[in-house]
Amino acid sequence: MRPWRWLAAGLVCLAAATAGAQEPIRLGMIDGLSGPFANAGEMVARNLRLAIEQVNARGGVKTAEGMRPLDLVTFDSKGNVDESLIQFRALVDKRIPFVLQGNSSAVAGALVAAVNRHNAREPGARVLFLNYSAVDPGLTNENCSFWHFRFDASADMRMQALAEAIRTDKSVRRVYLINQDYSFGHQVSQSAAAMLAAKRPDVKVVGEEFHPIGKVKDFAPYIAKIKASGADAVITGNWGNDLTLMVKAAREGGLGARFYTFYGNSLGAPAAMGDAGVGQVLAVAEWHPNVGGAASDAFYRAFRARYPEPRDDYLLLRMQVMIEMLARAIEQAGSTDAVKVAHALEGMRYVNAFHDATMRAADHQLQQPLYVSVMARQGGEVRFDNEGSGYGFRTVRKLTAAQAMLPTTCRMERY
Template sequence: MKIQGKNILACVLLCACTVAQAAEPIRIGMIDGMSGAFANAGEAVVRNLQVAIDKVNARGGVKLPDGAHPLALEIFDNKLGVEESLLEFKRLTDQRIPFIVQGNSSAVAAALLDAVNKHNQRLPNNRVLFLNYSAVDPALTNEKCSYWHFRFDANADMRMNALTEVIKRDNRAHRIYLIGQDYSFGRLVAQAARTQLAAKRPDIQIVGDELHPIGKIKDFAPYIAKIKASGADAVITGNWGNDLTLLVKAAKEFGLNTKFYTFYGNGLGAPAAIGDAGVDRVRAVAEWHPNVGDGAKDGASDRFYHAFRERYPQPKDDYVHLRMHLMIEMLVTAIEKAKSTDALAVAKALEGAHYQNAFHEATMHAADHQLIQPLYVSVMRKKSDGGMRFDNEGSGYGFKTELYLPAARTALPTSCKMQRPLR
């Protein structure tokens, strides 16, 4: 009996050791701004990623030949700076974290992409895969495309294409003012607006084209005064975070009653900041919003949204990015298909990968690693006026679909010449 007991104990210890080894987490390193002017944008990303990761872990984790592994999110605060990002990238790779996620700032994304390319060439036994959830500079999947980079957000040209489809149909749009943040992304938004409006509505006059320092303007009143003086009947902006919130707040205070065509006007304080002045005037473009459809298809979209709000019930935390949840799910599927966390194998599995749930469908374009998915342009409405199930951030204002573009109509030509590693 004594010997048998020892054998049982040894077996238990061996099993426990095996489980511990199998349960080693698959780490995802997030490099983004968690402090400074855009900390609220970084915090919103963490909430979305954590919900998606917890969902994977709740169903048993990621299934690999040696057993199931949980996902773990590790956060590296870059203060939204390029140099800080490169320092954090070095910390991340020193820890042999196989997956990097980033999105807030295309300038940061470009620097990280270059660092990833050089790192993977120099250290093929410690390669990393770069998953991009928000950096929308078209160059990242065109002339700067990389085998090691996958974008899960529509790029700036794709988003602008959706917005200008709405403007094209607006016979009251004649004079448009462009305003944006003074870095690569802001310049690209202005360029895309000019090019696409010239093609779709050559009668429209651009009456202003202004760039302002990113994250440094506390009072946008002087900019709003210029917009008002220009006689613009619409504004196009790619501003995000506090730069958008403060811009629309100043527009409200200054009594600027023009339409705002935005990339991100449906969250991070913007709806509450502009209030009634935004009703039927503020538009946003995204791959999803809480009021998509009418609750059909068994209410799957509503259940997705409700689950997030149950986890984060505070109104200030109500900013849901479907693409981030989708990104985690597609990564998990690719790891399981590759039967490995090796960057080369996972990248191969992601190319051409298809995602579908009850209310959304997307495909990772193999030629340039740009996700192709539907886009919605939605217009701000007052919830109490009816016609919407949800408001945003407890503001009393929500967004209702004005234009839906299926995935096939969001895809644009690419100039990417992908260099694929041999091994």
Template sequence: MKKLLQPKLLASLCAALAACSLHAAHAAAQAPAPALAPIRIGMIDGLSGPFANAGEAVVRNIGYAIDRINARGGVALPDGRHPLQLSTFDNKLGVEDSLVQFRQLTDQRIPFLIEGNSSAVAAALIDAVNKHNQREPGNRVVFLNYSAVDPALTNEKCSFWHFRFDASADMRMQALTEAIKADDKTRRVYIIGQDYSFGRQVAKAAREQLTAKRPDIAIVGDELHPIGKIKDFAPYIAKMKSAGADAVITGNWGNDLTLLVKAAKDAGFKAKFYTFYANSLGAPAAIADAGVGTVRAVAEWHPNAGGNPGSPSDAFYQEYRKRYPQPKDDYMYLRMQVMIEMLAKAIEKAKSADPRAVAYALEGAHYQSAFHNATMRADDHQLIQPLYLMQMQRADSGGIRFDNEGSGYGFRTERFIPAEQTVLPTSCRMQRPPR
């Protein structure tokens, strides 16, 4: 009996082992592949203090762009698809704090730095990146700039390691002054801005371009104020009214813009405002009815740019609003989406996340969607893209479909400026490392 049972037992054991092997093989085939190391992006910007809301809006936009890429598998490299990952560093919008945060970023060996909410910070970071990359060639960094628009950053301070994805102050001013040139009712202009490199450049560009295009216009005021420190702009508005200004040009942003336009509204100041950022956080609600038909802004895109319901632009914006349905989160920066998409494509083209290879891949790179196109000019690393001059309207007027931040106010396109008409010459003399 014993001898008869042994072969059967052996057969049963073999069958069980075979079944286990098959089950293990099937489980291994069904198990997800181990995640590849993320490609890290470090954001240095103001996440606390008076401009924290602007920094938070950037985090939302960058995070949204990264999620869109990761949802389709990440960035394709020869060893597989790598997710993008964002790390944030709070610089409190100060230059010294930014340099401290930059050292932390490089200590973590993060290859891609993004920043934008201060041209003074951007200038300091360009210098820091240049020195760091020369000192530590095995730990280089590429600097992607989403909003710092001082023209010097792509002219005398241009760097192989720096790329700007917003229009420069001169490019934006060109769009604004073309509108002023066409308005024969504008005779007296007041210029006001923040007292740092960007604000000074805005004032310089406004004076030069107005003088060239409309020498009959009188500049009745030209002043700068401390950035982020003025709590009451009523005295400034009083000077504008006293000077008889019928138009105001400002590059103010963040709380400095919203407080300025609130003061104008409270004082009943009816002049036209030609701004860079009147469509930005909190500004439409602050301007309210006083801005309808008079306040203008310039940007690379806006929610009503599509022109008709069902357009690709509309669909893109509505997808963002599904992700962020709260009115306070309603601010979409198209250029940040473009920046992250172009970075991902450059990494794939370079077949590497090595900063030098990616920088070369970004030079001359093109971006194309159903409603936007852009090219990274190799000469100075300035993105060339269309611009929209837009005019503020009430949402219930029938002229627009989307308002800003649930304010009841939004913008309609007044003038579309094709990419080729935004191009300005550059004085950049790029120094490039060997390939």
């Protein structure tokens, strides 16, 4: 066959393959991929890509048009509200049906309002907002929305788990509250004070501090104030570099207080604390690599095989749960229609060999177990360390989904 005929035959095959291929279902992630919290945004993208790859490896998502792959499209919010809203407009202009965001409750609150307005104006192009990390309780209470689903535990749920650990830690007598100065940080501080009063009325709050988010380069002055207060424990919801820099300053400043954190097991914090954090830094999450069991270990090893560099470590189960539940909801709905997918998600249960979670229909808040864990040297039950640091976490308290559940004041408009 002449060369041009080979080319013609190839083009025919390519055209046939293209015609038979189904258009991917696009998921639009809006998060900070540059700026002070770029590491947190990049971590999210890795987790989402792994979950999407696993769905696509089994053929994608079954719809009325056939099997369709998932495709992640990222939008850099630079970590601020205004840019997030600009990126949201770009997302809906591209007719992407699903919005994924989580790093910053301030951004999430603005996006919920933007999604509500967009869906009211354009009922033929509605979108759903899937929230993987923005934990302000108001998002599933007074500001709840039919178009918003949260797959992380709320700040109140996380604080309840930490307060349960403090309840039995009789070494804690004087607590210092330090948090980022925005809606989430204020909620953490408020929730901590209320739950300590209920569960440990003998504990005294000796300081409350709010610092600018993403702008503090040296936390030494804050650590000096904590030391001067005589606090034996610190409660913080800080995340990203604000947490890493703070725990580094605590180590360098010789602060011996225990740190009860939301995210102390993530993004450089264990390495920054080093030996000073062993037995002193606690974190709360829906899962961690050392919960135990063959299925959990295999889940973590699959992530490490996909991302072998220690700097890329940090696996979040909730993001895998979110993608799996979305894929199943699209299949049940038979399409990407926002109303149909939302109804499919309501009440949906996710169960694997080591996790059991249910999406509560009343407020679209995922109900799942929570683990409080403490930093330890790798070895024994701490089979896996964090980011190659030599330090990992072991469970000190587990709350079942029923124990972690809190009531809701949500009164959403339904569709």
